[in-house]
Amino acid sequence: MGMRRVMATVSVCLVAVLAASPAQQRAAAVAPSLPNDPAATKFVDDLMKKMTMEERLGQMEQIAWSGRERQANEGHVRKGEVGSFLNITDAATIARLQHFAVDESRLHIPIIFGFDVIHGFRTIYPIPLAMASSWDPAMVTASQAMAAKEASSVGINWTFAPMADIARDPRWGRIMEGAGEDPFLGAAIAAAQVKGFQGDKIGEAGRILACAKHFAGYGAADGGRDYDSSNISDEQLWNVYLPPFHAAVQAGAGSVMSAYEDLNGVPATGNKWLLHDVLRSTWGFNGFVVSDWDAVKNLQTHGLAASPEDAAARAATAGVDMEMTSHTYRDTLAAGLKDGSITMAAIDTAVRDILMIKYRLGLFDHPYADPAHYTSEILTPEQHAAARLAANRSAILLRNEGGLLPLKKTIGSIALIGPMVDSASDIMGSWSLAGLPQDSVTVLQGLKNKLGPSVTINYTKGVTIDRKQPSIFDEQFPDQKMTLETKQVRDAEFTKAIDMVKRSDVAVLVLGEAHNMSGERASRETLNLPGEQEQLLEAAVATGKPVALVLLNGRPLDILWASQHVPAILEAWYPGSEGGNAVADLLFGDANPGGKLTVTWPRTVGQVPTYYAQNLTQIPDDMTGRYWDGLSSPLYVFGYGLSYSTFTVDDLKTDAASVKTTGTIQVSVDLHNTSGVTGDDVVQIYTHQQAGSASRPRRELKGFQRVHLNAGETRTVTIPLKVSDLGFWSPANHSWAVEPGTFDLWAGDSSAATLHAGFTVTR
Numbered sequence: 001m002g003m004r005r006v007m008a009t010v011s012v013c014l015v016a017v018l019a020a021s022p023a024q025q026r027a028a029a030v031a032p033s034l035p036n037d038p039a040a041t042k043f044v045d046d047l048m049k050k051m052t053m054e055e056r057l058g059q060m061e062q063i064a065w066s067g068r069e070r071q072a073n074e075g076h077v078r079k080g081e082v083g084s085f086l087n088i089t090d091a092a093t094i095a096r097l098q099h100f101a102v103d104e105s106r107l108h109i110p111i112i113f114g115f116d117v118i119h120g121f122r123t124i125y126p127i128p129l130a131m132a133s134s135w136d137p138a139m140v141t142a143s144q145a146m147a148a149k150e151a152s153s154v155g156i157n158w159t160f161a162p163m164a165d166i167a168r169d170p171r172w173g174r175i176m177e178g179a180g181e182d183p184f185l186g187a188a189i190a191a192a193q194v195k196g197f198q199g200d201k202i203g204e205a206g207r208i209l210a211c212a213k214h215f216a217g218y219g220a221a222d223g224g225r226d227y228d229s230s231n232i233s234d235e236q237l238w239n240v241y242l243p244p245f246h247a248a249v250q251a252g253a254g255s256v257m258s259a260y261e262d263l264n265g266v267p268a269t270g271n272k273w274l275l276h277d278v279l280r281s282t283w284g285f286n287g288f289v290v291s292d293w294d295a296v297k298n299l300q301t302h303g304l305a306a307s308p309e310d311a312a313a314r315a316a317t318a319g320v321d322m323e324m325t326s327h328t329y330r331d332t333l334a335a336g337l338k339d340g341s342i343t344m345a346a347i348d349t350a351v352r353d354i355l356m357i358k359y360r361l362g363l364f365d366h367p368y369a370d371p372a373h374y375t376s377e378i379l380t381p382e383q384h385a386a387a388r389l390a391a392n393r394s395a396i397l398l399r400n401e402g403g404l405l406p407l408k409k410t411i412g413s414i415a416l417i418g419p420m421v422d423s424a425s426d427i428m429g430s431w432s433l434a435g436l437p438q439d440s441v442t443v444l445q446g447l448k449n450k451l452g453p454s455v456t457i458n459y460t461k462g463v464t465i466d467r468k469q470p471s472i473f474d475e476q477f478p479d480q481k482m483t484l485e486t487k488q489v490r491d492a493e494f495t496k497a498i499d500m501v502k503r504s505d506v507a508v509l510v511l512g513e514a515h516n517m518s519g520e521r522a523s524r525e526t527l528n529l530p531g532e533q534e535q536l537l538e539a540a541v542a543t544g545k546p547v548a549l550v551l552l553n554g555r556p557l558d559i560l561w562a563s564q565h566v567p568a569i570l571e572a573w574y575p576g577s578e579g580g581n582a583v584a585d586l587l588f589g590d591a592n593p594g595g596k597l598t599v600t601w602p603r604t605v606g607q608v609p610t611y612y613a614q615n616l617t618q619i620p621d622d623m624t625g626r627y628w629d630g631l632s633s634p635l636y637v638f639g640y641g642l643s644y645s646t647f648t649v650d651d652l653k654t655d656a657a658s659v660k661t662t663g664t665i666q667v668s669v670d671l672h673n674t675s676g677v678t679g680d681d682v683v684q685i686y687t688h689q690q691a692g693s694a695s696r697p698r699r700e701l702k703g704f705q706r707v708h709l710n711a712g713e714t715r716t717v718t719i720p721l722k723v724s725d726l727g728f729w730s731p732a733n734h735s736w737a738v739e740p741g742t743f744d745l746w747a748g749d750s751s752a753a754t755l756h757a758g759f760t761v762t763r
């Protein structure tokens with residue numbers, strides 16, 4: 001055993017000892033996350049008795065289909081040596097490969113086909129960060145159920161979603177793929193997605209297997225740089241980063257993906273503490289674990305494994321059942337068995353985990369999609385309607401001075417300006433791999449659909465989105481130095497846009513980031529509006545015309561100037577295939593924005609990471625004296641969002657001033673719609689533990705409800721607060737407990753809620 005390997009083993013053990021909770025020590029008593037199924041167990045046991053080593057390792061193999069190695073891959077399938085493919089979206093190819101596996105392989109074991117159905121398959125829904133902004137888990141469930149219906153219709157059985165990673169740094173491009181910064185909301189949204197993809201039970205018709213990813217800590221990459229190491233204290237790991245995964249597992253997620261990154265010195269894909277002690281022993285997870293793309297092989301790149309064989313043995317021993325793409329299992333585990341680096345028991349455990357899920361999915365009985373559904377379930381009117389509803393419910397109104405929005409359909413003309421106004425690929429957002437631009441409605445088209453010929457729409461791009469600011473771009477890419485001619489064309493386009501603003505009644509600027517600026521490998525070192533969008537916006541406002549800003553983006557951006565000078569700002573995120581229609585609905589009041597931020601919106605990039613659930617510190621409310629050159633308060637707080645309605649919240653009550661650790665408190669407030677417009681608000685409750693074995697965040701979300709109220713309506717909203725949700729993993733005791741004591745309670749419609757009460761928790 002090399003020195004590195006010894007060190008790594010020692011550090012894994014050390015972490016395990018440090019973090020071992022009583023729950024872990026009681027591991028054997030933990031209930032399985034999926035119900036025991038004696039028929040499945042018998043079927044799989046009998047099957048495994050017949051399997052050769054090649055067939056076993058085949059089940060642990062997931063191949064990325066590109067078509068290039070078609071013959072070789074088909075040969076592997078016919079020999080029963082492929083457990084899974086990813087990235088096939090074509091029904092005929094899926095069916096052909098499945099027939100090879102089922103009809104021609106010796107043991108007829110079906111393949112499980114995986115694909116990143118992250119926010120839709122062919123019909124694209126809003127990006128996950130947007131859907132979370134709806135604070136509407138039921139809508140999230142419904143949307144992912146629709147996505148599952150489309151994907152399963154072509155034979156896809158498995159999605160690599162939900163991404164349950166907490167993200168507190170908007171520089172990280174994959175913040176768009178999660179639910180934001182908060183573990184409580186993140187848990188609710190992760191569970192809602194699992195329910196949408198899988199239904200009540202794995203194997204329901206028209207559903208697909210969920211995969212909670214990226215286990216774990218991937219969202220805490222140093223500097224927000226995708227794939228970088230995460231250094232997370234045990235306290236933060238247990239209390240912030242793990243809860244959404246635990247919720248996904250409790251909701252019955254049949255698979256989990258091990259993350260790419262190095263977590264506290266032990267890469268997640270070789271981290272036995274994470275994949276075995278936490279996931280299986282503590283949480284009772286009994287689905288299967290797939291690695292992320294090439295992550296097994298990359299244990300060597302990380303400097304954990306000495307060779308591909310060592311990487312395979314470490315990942316399989318740690319608890320990675322299926323290897324995505326890098327083939328080290330197929331190529332080396334048999335040799336590893338001979339030289340003792342891997343045990344037969346570890347291989348059998350992996351194969352059993354995978355086959356049990358294939359059985360639960362019903363693949364042995366129904367391996368094929370129904371050809372009648374190949375096209376009939378795709379891009380249906382129901383899909384479009386659901387995508388539009390989701391986009392309407394996901395948007396956030398950040399500012400609306402003087403009630404500029406909603407616009408009146410009777411206006412004469414609109415200047416519709418911006419590089420993405422008519423971009424069908426940008427409106428879909430990243431992770432819309434099977435979505436086609438021609439199936440998407442751009443903002444230009446959406447406004448035309450809404451307004452018809454009676455309103456003149458003056459459209460131009462104004463600017464383009466460059467990879468960098470032009471000046472820096474010139475220095476870094478001298479070959480592409482802007483020619484004088486290019487500059488003149490650009491200037492003319494800019495001037496044309498501003499002229500359009502001048503001669504229109506109102507201007508709508510659609511700005512943000514091109515879709516490929518967020519997502520995987522798309523971190524940013526600034527949060528600026530890229531290119532010359534900021535200058536365009538400032539010039540438009542300088543005309544004196546009313547300007548509404550619509551943002552298409554996947555992360556909070558630096559909009560400090562806009563927040564002070566642009567009267568209306570609508571955060572539409574990447575709203576998906578129906579995005580243009582939804583933006584039109586929202587701009588013209590056919591939909592009323594009701595979304596709320598699930599990430600704290602910083603003033604500048606220098607504030608990140610910033611999040612509402614910070615611990616109280618020296619002079620906690622001093623927002624001016626911490627940075628020499630700026631405020632430390634965010635631009636918009638977590639949970640914030642406006643509406644065309646106005647709401648007030650009052651009369652906070654609890655049904656008990658004191659409650660036992662096992663109890664529940666009913667928290668109620670009166671919510672008033674004080675306007676003449678029907679709309680939605682989100683009631684949120686936050687708590688703070690005043691003293692205990694460790695300091696606790698100044699506020700933590702512990703309950704929420706999106707409420708629809710008619711104009712002038714008042715409703716008493718009651719939210720149950722489960723005292724078990726006040727429990728936390730104490731870094732002092734290395735264990736999870738609800739600690740008796742005094743708690744603050746706030747209720748309102750953002751994390752800045754001011755209605756306050758208190759209660760005590762007793763044993």
Ligand code: NOJ
Pocket residue numbers: 086116160213292293520
């Ligand atoms: C890599 C990504 O990190 C992961 O989220 C995705 O599911 C896989 N590639 C498969 O595409």
